[in-house]
Amino acid sequence: MFQGVIRHNQRFDFDRAPAVVELCCQAGADPFDENLCSNTWNSDSVEGGVIGAESLSPDNLRFIAMRTLTAWETVRSGVQKLLLVYPAKVCKYCSEVHVGPSGHKARLCGVFKYENWRGAHFWKKAEVDDLVPPKVVWHQRPQDPPVLLNEGRDFYGHAPAVVDLCNKAGVIVPSKYFCMMKVQGLSAPV
Structure with a gap:
């Protein structure tokens, strides 16, 4: 069931798609369905539209942030469920992802100077963080x-950028991020 090796000059002869889109297509979603995105976001639902940050009230910002955080959680949980049913692989040495029963054999791994691996891909099972990286x-x-100091880096918390951005807009962060954010943690010693 493995494909033949795709030569360097053939690499653009094949269609490529984002991994999450391909995963959804394998589950039966139609990426060209216009009704698919109509329920998720309606720009008319925010009063006055989004022209600039100054046109948004704090309530509108909180509403947008709440919808953004909900969408982030929905995408991540949906990808997790799809990965339980449909196989996906990621290369251990580069950012290449393959959704399907076997990894492809395109010789693209290590062709860039910053990649230390030269040769065929080394496939491993994909996780949610590989497809939707936080x-x-x-x-x-x-x-x-x-101003955060280098000496206190062991005391500071971390958060996915989406979660931190929504938190700054006034959304209450889900409790599963509290340990990562070190909400109740100590401040760095002075």
């Missing part, structure tokens, strides 16, 4: 100094 940022708590 970009983690430092989370500044009220007890932290205004």
